[in-house]
Amino acid sequence: xxxxxxxxxxxxxxxxxxxxxxxxxxxxxxxxxxxxxxxxxxxxxxxxxxxxxxxxxxxxxxxxxxxxxxxxxxxxxxxxxxxxxxxxxxxxxxxxxxxxxxxxxxxxxxxxxxxxxxxxxxxxxxxxxxxxxxxxxxxxxxxxxxxxxxxxxxxxxxxxxxxxxxxxxxxxxxxxxxxxxxxxxxxxxxxxxxxxxxxxxxxxxxxxxxxxxxxxxxxxxxxxxxxxxxxxxxxxxxxxxxxxxxxxxxxxxxxxxxxxxxxxxxxxxxxxxxxxxxxxxxxxxxxxxxxxxxx
Ligand SMILES: Cc1cc2nc3c(=O)[nH]c(=O)nc-3n(C[C@H](O)[C@H](O)[C@H](O)COP(=O)(O)OP(=O)(O)OC[C@H]3O[C@@H](n4cnc5c(N)ncnc54)[C@H](O)[C@@H]3O)c2cc1C
Numbered sequence: 001x002x003x004x005x006x007x008x009x010x011x012x013x014x015x016x017x018x019x020x021x022x023x024x025x026x027x028x029x030x031x032x033x034x035x036x037x038x039x040x041x042x043x044x045x046x047x048x049x050x051x052x053x054x055x056x057x058x059x060x061x062x063x064x065x066x067x068x069x070x071x072x073x074x075x076x077x078x079x080x081x082x083x084x085x086x087x088x089x090x091x092x093x094x095x096x097x098x099x100x101x102x103x104x105x106x107x108x109x110x111x112x113x114x115x116x117x118x119x120x121x122x123x124x125x126x127x128x129x130x131x132x133x134x135x136x137x138x139x140x141x142x143x144x145x146x147x148x149x150x151x152x153x154x155x156x157x158x159x160x161x162x163x164x165x166x167x168x169x170x171x172x173x174x175x176x177x178x179x180x181x182x183x184x185x186x187x188x189x190x191x192x193x194x195x196x197x198x199x200x201x202x203x204x205x206x207x208x209x210x211x212x213x214x215x216x217x218x219x220x221x222x223x224x225x226x227x228x229x230x231x232x233x234x235x236x237x238x239x240x241x242x243x244x245x246x247x248x249x250x251x252x253x254x255x256x257x258x259x260x261x262x263x264x265x266x267x268x269x270x271x272x273x274x275x276x277x278x279x280x281x282x283x284x285x286x287x288x289x290x291x292x293x294x295x
Pocket of ligand 1: 027060061062063064065066067068082100124125126127128129130131132133134135136137138139181182183184211212213217218219220292
């Protein structure tokens with residue numbers, strides 16, 4: 001067993017960094033330092049680190065950082081960032097084995113090439129499949145877990161387990177699993193049906209028309225409620241365009257908060273809390289955060 005400090009010194013093939021700024025790894029482009037930051041090239045490297053690690057520190061797995069807010073004070077622990085892994089999608093009979101590091105858009109392209117439907121809904125979700133599994137990401141009425149048959153998980157001691165979909169409690173943007181377990185891969189079963197070019201075109205144009213694409217944000221900050229779209233409530237509360245420090249509620253889509261000018265995580269958190277308070281005061285509705293706060 002080894003400490004992370006030992007691994008940094010003696011296992012140089014592993015890319016383990018110290019005091020890495022998380023602002024380089026989040027779509028908001030903000031966040032303090034992670035004490036340790038590991039970018040594995042493949043599954044074996046993840047297992048090598050976890051099964052040899054004797055430090056008792058919290059471990060976090062992240063993908064493209066498109067749904068996380070890392071506090072300005074950073075993360076005490078080890079962050080494993082999967083976004084540069086080289087694992088590939090495999091199609092075996094009717095089953096699609098998708099590594100956690102695959103970008104959602106890559107799965108859409110794979111689905112189009114192999115006539116697998118409805119992989120097109122992943123288009124425009126700017127995260128990894130690992131993140132999509134953790135969040136039960138979805139769009140246009142489809143959700144990630146609707147098509148999962150089983151997943152391969154690794155725990156913080158490096159033990160690997162395959163679990164079927166039935167072993168999880170799945171809900172809107174949530175899935176039950178331990179915070180010291182991580183998704184390595186998912187086995188999906190899609191319909192054997194081609195997508196039309198129109199479907200993809202429609203998704204791309206709806207996103208462009210309705211969302212502030214290309215800005216620094218994390219997509220929807222709040223979950224929709226049973227009865228209302230969160231964006232609608234925020235807009236009706238008159239909060240569009242509200243600014244705290246360098247953070248601003250988007251004028252295009254009120255459920256998006258943009259980092260327009262060197263925002264801190266504190267600015268974003270303040271704006272989030274302001275929205276929750278104002279919406280509750282005006283509509284007696286308690287908004288729940290979709291974004292995950294780390295640190
Ligand atoms: C412009 C924009 C549009 C968006 N549109 C949508 C949308 O339409 N629908 C939607 O659902 N989301 C949307 N999102 C949010 C986000 O892209 C999704 O939640 C995405 O699935 C997150 O993936 P990620 O790799 O970026 O995860 P991260 O942000 O890196 O992580 C998110 C959470 O997942 C956990 N996690 C990541 N990888 C793993 C893993 N391998 N094992 C265990 N846990 C893991 C992290 O610890 C964290 O809690 C949007 C975001 C943006 C910026």
